[in-house]
Amino acid sequence: MIPMDAEITHIVNETPSIRTFFFDFSLEHIPGQYVMVWIRGVDEVPMSLSYPNAITVQKIGEATSKLFKMVKGDSFGIRGPFGNGFSLEGRSILLVVGGVGAAPLGALADRAKSDGLRVETILGAKRADELLFEKRFKEAGDLLITTDDGSLGHKGLATDLVGEIDLTKYDAIYSCGPEEMMFRVLNVVEGIGMSSRAQFSLQRYVKCGLGICGACCIDPYGLRICRDGPIFRGDQLTETEFGRYMRDASGKRVKI
Ligand SMILES: Cc1cc2nc3c(=O)[nH]c(=O)nc-3n(C[C@H](O)[C@H](O)[C@H](O)COP(=O)(O)OP(=O)(O)OC[C@H]3O[C@@H](n4cnc5c(N)ncnc54)[C@H](O)[C@@H]3O)c2cc1C
Ligand code: FES
Known part of the structure; x- marks a missing residue:
């Protein structure tokens, strides 16, 4: 599967170490499913979808640090959504x-x-x-x-x-x-x-x-x-x- 190009539309600073990156399309998904995020020239890493059109990322190492240098208009690749997702049960x-x-x-x-x-x-x-x-x-x-x-x-x-x-x-x-x-x-x-x-x-x-x-x-x-x-x-x-x-x-x- 070739990654789709996701252009960053806005970034929210959630905490000192965590940011949400919104991109320019939405993915139908079950909460808990993840995407593979390709940060060109560095790595491809798994990230949960925190919204249909966003990932929320903690800065840990090489790939996430490169992501934190990105600004509105920059882009990364996305494959997915993958995995099973949560099953909502009961009341x-x-x-x-x-x-x-x-x-x-x-x-x-x-x-x-x-x-x-x-x-x-x-x-x-x-x-x-x-x-x-x-x-x-x-x-x-x-x-x-x-x-x-x-x-x-x-x-x-x-x-x-x-x-x-x-x-x-x-x-x-x-x-x-x-x-x-x-x-x-x-x-x-x-x-x-x-x-x-x-x-x-x-x-x-x-x-x-x-x-x-x-x-x-x-x-x-x-x-x-x-x-x-x-x-x-x-x-x-x-x-x-x-x-x-x-x-x-x-x-x-x-x-x-
Ligand atoms: C299904 C899934 C969903 C995920 N969803 C999110 C998400 O929504 N938001 C988010 O911020 N992160 C999420 N992660 C974790 C995320 O993929 C890693 O933090 C990321 O790959 C780190 O990449 P890096 O190149 O920045 O760090 P690296 O340079 O690869 O690692 C730096 C150091 O961080 C530690 N590390 C790296 N990856 C992990 C890991 N997966 N678990 C524990 N320690 C690790 C290791 O000690 C490593 O030495 C998810 C992981 C999976 C499998
Ligand atoms: S990451 Fe390759 S089998 Fe799961």
Whole structure:
């Protein structure tokens, strides 16, 4: 598939490290699906669609730093959307969000609100100024905030609150953020027999995005993040490498 040329129409500075890049067309997609973003001369990297016509990006390394140098009128290539996306289930849902994990879950919150679901969100970030889409989640339903340094809301991790809430009142739980955070959520839901009602969006190295190179396979069953995911139910992740180790760009195992 040849990438489509996406011209940047405007850029929103969401937090000191995160920006939303709007482009000049919309993609029909299921919240949680991603696109492969080709930054010419550097790399092609996976990004969730945060809106039908936007990606929301945290500056991490080479590709994302080049993206942050782009201005209105510049362009990048897009292939996709790819992957399965979240499945909205029941009438009452909980979102557990860490950092830039708000990109796919912001899109899910919008869809859930327009479908008339009751939405509660636990939104965590390192500091108050790194909270992403606070207003968007508030407009979708109830919002609880956590910050690592206590600059806003509960001081600590989003998972601290997950342990304190009666999770059985939700029909489904959705989580995206650092893998350590999602692993803690998985342990809590597993402990109360709810792992099949929780969906996790994995953010790891994806290369081809087509299910053929094997770079994104999860041990021991070989589930591919790019094709079988990036959304997996909790009961698919228990007894796997999730939360324990992952592969780096060269395919080498690295501890999480
Ligand atoms: C399905 C999917 C959806 C994603 N959606 C988003 C999104 O909406 N917004 C967003 O900002 N990011 C998202 N990511 C992560 C994003 O793809 C990486 O941050 C990006 O590829 C980093 O590229 P880089 O060249 O800037 O960094 P690199 O130069 O490749 O990496 C720099 C360092 O960052 C770390 N790193 C790189 N990639 C990852 C990763 N995937 N996970 C954890 N650590 C990593 C490594 O330690 C690495 O040494 C998503 C990933 C996947 C698989
Ligand atoms: S990235 Fe190639 S198989 Fe998933």
